[in-house]
Structure formats: C-alpha cells, structure tokens
Amino acid sequence: AQKITQTQPGMFVQEKEAVTLDCTYDTSDQSYGLFWYKQPSSGEMIFLIYQGSYDEQNATEGRYSLNFQKARKSANLVISASQLGDSAMYFCAMRDSIDYKLSFGAGTTVTVRA
Amino acid sequence: DGGITQSPKYLFRKEGQNVTLSCEQNLNHDAMYWYRQDPGQGLRLIYYSQIVNDFQKGDIAEGYSVSREKKESFPLTVTSAQKNPTAFYLCASSIVAGGTDTQYFGPGTRLTVL
Secondary structure: OOEEEOOOOEEEEEOOOOEEEOOEEEOOOOOEEEEEEEEOOOOOOEEEEEEEOOOOOOOEEOOEEEEEEOOOOEEEEEEOOOOHHHOEEEEEEEEEOOOOOOEEOOOEEEEEEO | OOOEEEEOOEEEEOOOOOEEEEEEEOOOOOEEEEEEEOOOOOEEEEEEEOOOOOOEEOOOOOOEEEOOOEOOEOOEEEOOOOOOOOEEEEEEEEOOOOOOOOOEEOOOEEEEEO
16 A cells, blocks of 8 residues: 655745655555656645656756655755745645555645745 | 536525536546545546446445446436535546556536535
C-alpha cells in the first residue's frame, strides 16, 4: 500500500525567502511518480512539478525544485524567492507504474508574509 | 484554451435528493477521475474512467455513480445513499490512466447538503 506523509501542517515564510516542504513516501514498487500540487483558497489543484523514480536529476520548474532522495524515500519541494501569491495549501502525491490513482498526503499550508 | 470545466462551483441540495456534478474536458485526454476532498484533508478517489463506456470504482465509491458516454464528459451523481455528501469535489483528467501521466484538475464543485 502506498502512503504519503507530510509532517508540516503549516509554515510561515518571509517574502523573497526560500521554503522547503517535506514529503516522505512508502512504496514497494520500483517505478513510480511523485507529484506536487498547489491548492489556493479558490480550491483548484494546480500541478507544479513531477519526479520519476528513475530520473537521476532533481526536477525543476521555475521557482520550484524537487529534492529527491530515493534511498530515504523523500521528495521535498523547495520554493525559492517566495511571493505573496505562493500562499496556499501544498500537496505531495504519488502514483506507481500500474496504479490508476494518486495517493495524496494531508497537505502543508504555506503563508507568505510581506 | 484547453482545460477542464466543472459546474456549478457551488451547489446546495436538500438531504435525500440526488445531485449530478458536471465535468467536461477539451484536452483530448482518455482518462478522467473524480476525487472528494474533506476539510483539512487530501483527496480520495471516487471513480475513474480509462475509456468511453468504461469506468471503475475508486476507494470511496459507495453512494456515487458515474457515466462516460463521451470522451469529453464524466458526470458524477451523488445519490441519497451517500451518508455524508457535503464536500469539495474535484474532477481530473490525464492522457492515459496509470503510469506516471500527470493528472490535471478542474476548479471543483463545493456541494452542501442541507
């Protein structure tokens, strides 16, 4: 069974600083994908970044990067140069190579302070 | 613009009434999904469909029904058998089901049963 753990219920970060959101996962599959989504107060889930289990390099998308440590089964999201618009709930999710669903963590609320 | 639309954004119903939530996509994606989100929690899968005229139950299908008569459309009916229907419902789609294809989400429908 898959399991995603996000241990930080909420975080505060100063504008223009970087913030790291923790995510650990548990799977016995060798092939899987890790995803991060952002959910602002409007409710829509916005895809941010993807990391495949066989990808050797950490994924990056603009100000988002994924710190992938396969042996530790962690996939932390780093947001650099935080902006006020980054204030939202962030979810880590995983899907293996044969499963049809995303398994989500409980989420981390990020509040960016001016 | 390609995307996923859900309507309505807010929906109120009396207890005991069936209600149908709309989900339409113009991304030419084969797979579509319905998730439920309760306050402060991650998403849980209700139903998914890989191709037209075919769908499978997710983790919490009891009290829900779906249809997939067209590739673009995947409506969800919340029946009176669903014990706690008040929640936020999100529809998603991906190019194919399974693997590590990214799922993209619609804006969601917030259902309140009075």
